[in-house]
Amino acid sequence: MTAPFEAGQPFPALQLPDEHENVRSLDDLAGNNGLILFVYPKDNTPGCTVEAKDFRDRLGDFHALGYTVAGLSKDGAKSHCRFIDKHELTFPLLTDKSGDYLESIGAFGEKKLYGKTSLGIIRSTYVIGADGAVQHVFRNVRAKGHAERVLKKLS
Numbered sequence: 001m002t003a004p005f006e007a008g009q010p011f012p013a014l015q016l017p018d019e020h021e022n023v024r025s026l027d028d029l030a031g032n033n034g035l036i037l038f039v040y041p042k043d044n045t046p047g048c049t050v051e052a053k054d055f056r057d058r059l060g061d062f063h064a065l066g067y068t069v070a071g072l073s074k075d076g077a078k079s080h081c082r083f084i085d086k087h088e089l090t091f092p093l094l095t096d097k098s099g100d101y102l103e104s105i106g107a108f109g110e111k112k113l114y115g116k117t118s119l120g121i122i123r124s125t126y127v128i129g130a131d132g133a134v135q136h137v138f139r140n141v142r143a144k145g146h147a148e149r150v151l152k153k154l155s
Contacts, residue, residue: 005106005134011126012104016072016094019080024070024094026132033066034129036150039107040143041121043075043083043093047143051123054147056089065154066130072107073121074099106139125150 005011014026014037029035038055040048055062055069062069072094075083080093099121102108107124110117123143127136127150136153138146 005137009134011128011134018092021077030130031066031068036067036069038125039072043079051143058147
C-alpha cells in the first residue's frame with residue numbers, strides 16, 4: 001500500500017470509467033479549485049449510502065467553493081447506476097474493479113472492523129487541487145457527518 005499523501009504532493013493520474021463507462025481523468029472532473037474524491041466500500045450499503053447522500057446534500061456548498069465531487073469504489077457501472085438512481089446522486093461514481101488504483105492511492109489494504117483485520121477498501125477522501133496536488137487527506141473516516149467535516153476544512 002502506498003504511504004499517505006502529504007499536502008502539496010501530486011495525486012496519481014486518474015483514468016477510470018464512470019457509471020456510464022466513460023473514462024474520466026482528474027482534469028475533466030476537477031472544478032475551478034479542484035476535486036473532492038471520496039472512496040467508499042460498496043454501493044447501497046448503509047454507511048456508504050449515508051456518506052453519498054451527505055455529499056449530495058452539500059454539493060451546492062462544495063460548488064460554491066469551486067470544488068466538484070466524485071465517488072470511487074470497486075463496484076461496476078450497473079451497480080453505480082442503481083445507486084445513483086435510488087438515491088438521486090448528482091455526481092459521478094468511478095469504478096476501479098481491479099483495485100489497482102485504489103491501492104496506489106492508499107485506499108485499499110489492511111483494515112480493522114469490529115476487532116477483525118481484513119483486506120478491503122479503506123474509506124478515504126482526497127481533496128485534490130486544480131493543479132493536481134493533494135490539499136487534504138481524510139483516512140478511515142466515519143460516514144455520518146463526513147461531508148460536513150470536509151466542508152468545514154475547506155471553508
